[in-house]
Amino acid sequence: MLTQLRIEFIKLIRSKSFYLSFMALVGFILLMLWGFYSYSQRKAGGGGQAAAQFKYTYESKSYFNGLTFALYSVVFSFNLLIPIFVAMTAGSQIAGEARAGTLRMICIRPVSRVSILLSKFLIVALHTYLLMAFFIGLNLLVGYYFGWDNLELFPGPLNLVEEPGKIAWNDALWRFFYAGFSGTWALLVVAALAMLFSILLENSSMAVVATLAVYIMLYIIGRIEFFEDLRPYFFTTDMDFWRDVFKPIIPWRSFFHYGSICGAYIFGLLLAALVIFDRKDITT
Amino acid sequence: MWAKILTGALFLFMLACAIYIDPVRDRSLLGVRDPERARLRLMTWNIGYASLESDSRAHTEDLKAVAETILKNSPDAVALQELTGQEQLDALLGHLQQRYRGAVCGFGSQDRIEAVLVKGREARFEEIPGGDRYALGGVFRFQKEGPEVVLISAHADAFNAARRRSFTGDVVDWARARSPNQAVFIAGDFNFELRARSQSNIYTDNIKHDSEAYSYILKHFRDLGRDAGATAINDRRIDYIFGLPEVTLLQRAEVLKGTAVGRMDHLPLLVEVQL
Numbered sequence: 001m002l003t004q005l006r007i008e009f010i011k012l013i014r015s016k017s018f019y020l021s022f023m024a025l026v027g028f029i030l031l032m033l034w035g036f037y038s039y040s041q042r043k044a045g046g047g048g049q050a051a052a053q054f055k056y057t058y059e060s061k062s063y064f065n066g067l068t069f070a071l072y073s074v075v076f077s078f079n080l081l082i083p084i085f086v087a088m089t090a091g092s093q094i095a096g097e098a099r100a101g102t103l104r105m106i107c108i109r110p111v112s113r114v115s116i117l118l119s120k121f122l123i124v125a126l127h128t129y130l131l132m133a134f135f136i137g138l139n140l141l142v143g144y145y146f147g148w149d150n151l152e153l154f155p156g157p158l159n160l161v162e163e164p165g166k167i168a169w170n171d172a173l174w175r176f177f178y179a180g181f182s183g184t185w186a187l188l189v190v191a192a193l194a195m196l197f198s199i200l201l202e203n204s205s206m207a208v209v210a211t212l213a214v215y216i217m218l219y220i221i222g223r224i225e226f227f228e229d230l231r232p233y234f235f236t237t238d239m240d241f242w243r244d245v246f247k248p249i250i251p252w253r254s255f256f257h258y259g260s261i262c263g264a265y266i267f268g269l270l271l272a273a274l275v276i277f278d279r280k281d282i283t284t
Numbered sequence: 285m286w287a288k289i290l291t292g293a294l295f296l297f298m299l300a301c302a303i304y305i306d307p308v309r310d311r312s313l314l315g316v317r318d319p320e321r322a323r324l325r326l327m328t329w330n331i332g333y334a335s336l337e338s339d340s341r342a343h344t345e346d347l348k349a350v351a352e353t354i355l356k357n358s359p360d361a362v363a364l365q366e367l368t369g370q371e372q373l374d375a376l377l378g379h380l381q382q383r384y385r386g387a388v389c390g391f392g393s394q395d396r397i398e399a400v401l402v403k404g405r406e407a408r409f410e411e412i413p414g415g416d417r418y419a420l421g422g423v424f425r426f427q428k429e430g431p432e433v434v435l436i437s438a439h440a441d442a443f444n445a446a447r448r449r450s451f452t453g454d455v456v457d458w459a460r461a462r463s464p465n466q467a468v469f470i471a472g473d474f475n476f477e478l479r480a481r482s483q484s485n486i487y488t489d490n491i492k493h494d495s496e497a498y499s500y501i502l503k504h505f506r507d508l509g510r511d512a513g514a515t516a517i518n519d520r521r522i523d524y525i526f527g528l529p530e531v532t533l534l535q536r537a538e539v540l541k542g543t544a545v546g547r548m549d550h551l552p553l554l555v556e557v558q559l
Contacts, residue, residue: 057452156495263298
């Protein structure tokens with residue numbers, strides 16, 4: 001198993017998509033920086049339009065700090081950007097081998113198919129964690145340039161709290177650390193789904209598109225107010241548990257409840273993938 | 285085989301955890317009851333119709349039912365929104381068998397107005413300008429020894445978040461300028477779109493305006509109906525009663541379900557506090 005993991009890890013770091021995902025995240029941070037800069041010039045408090053027009057704005061100097069920037073950047077990218085790279089890596093694991101004609105060769109080696117699939121999934125999990133950790137780390141690093149201060153949270157934007165709250169900056173850094181793990185756990189649902197499609201479809205492009213189609217479809221339907229009764233049945237709703245670590249008081253019961261639902265999706269899809277892959281007739 | 289069994293076991297374990305761990309809310313705003321102190325009951329109700337109707341203001345034929353709900357719950361003061369004018373207030377006071385006194389605010393640039401009713405006590409009423417509209421404050425004494433109570437009835441713009449924010453700022457500033465010996469409550473339909481649980485957007489200017497307006501109120505007041513649930517159709521909580529945290533001990537907050545008549549799109553919010 002360890003040898004298998006080592007082989008899969010080498011394959012991962014040699015693939016171009018691995019580096020592409022990190023580069024895309026860097027590009028996203030640059031755009032966020034540009035956006036934040038133009039916003040603070042145009043609208044923010046302390047002499048901006050908002051301060052002149054309204055009696056109160058929470059955009060004090062301490063509000064726009066490095067930690068706020070990091071939080072916004074991570075939350076905005078999590079739902080629509082990072083899942084693309086997770087689906088891309090996971091969707092190409094089996095289907096990519098099939099397309100390259102190497103799947104049969106891998107399977108005739110004296111390694112069980114279950115070990116092959118599990119090692120591939122563990123490598124996808126590692127890639128997902130690296131993506132989250134790199135993205136959070138880079139955001140915090142960029143944020144450090146602006147200066148870290150307390151993380152102020154308000155109802156409405158980011159949908160995190162129901163009343164204004166605050167997290168001390170040193171505590172907030174721990175919350176970002178936790179978010180690396182909770183975000184990875186949530187994204188593994190997408191990874192497990194992509195692995196299943198990768199086995200079923202034998203074409204990595206189709207597996208990635210099918211995964212993203214399901215994910216984005218549920219995401220969109222879940223965000224339309226008319227269909228709010230459907231929300232509890234979508235895994236995209238449960239995946240949002242990862243952000244609970246950014247609430248002033250972490251709602252642990254809710255966190256573990258939705259984390260467990262995500263776990264059920266992960267292991268349920270993985271079990272289905274294992275059973276299908278173990279019995280699959282490999283003709284490529 | 286062991287790997288499949290382990291994965292299956294993990295799947296069942298996660299499922300069991302999800303069922304066993306109930307994500308219930310574990311805190312409440314309710315204060316400790318003090319049987320010695322009298323309770324003040326306040327109600328807010330937008331008695332207008334949904335905006336799809338040809339006339340979305342209150343309908344006179346509904347006022348009897350409105351009066352019945354008020355009499356049944358017997359609030360000490362009521363903040364009403366979207367009346368068509370003084371005639372409707374007079375009709376409502378008639379249905380209330382003159383047990384309440386009341387007043388309406390000026391129209392401003394609107395075609396509908398707000399009212400405050402006070403039960404069986406001397407009261408004075410003051411208009412509160414807020415942009416192109418008015419809110420109304422009713423001032424009365426709840427107990428001989430206690431502080432004067434001020435109930436503000438306000439209705440913020442339904443379609444423009446920036447106007448809601450300006451209006452809210454004016455009303456809060458008026459409330460804050462009251463004497464420290466007065467217990468001020470701000471009630472009404474603020475139309476804030478703040479749905480922390482629904483997570484229906486990433487970020488918009490409208491959400492931010494509402495967030496800043498709501499946060500401004502919460503800087504000085506407490507949202508007494510926060511746990512009472514939705515007050516309007518489509519599961520929206522847009523009617524509020526805010527009270528000063530230092531003088532208000534919340535005992536009960538309830539949305540009175542099943543009381544809307546005709547094509548009303550709001551339900552009354554009733555709170556009970558000790559001062």
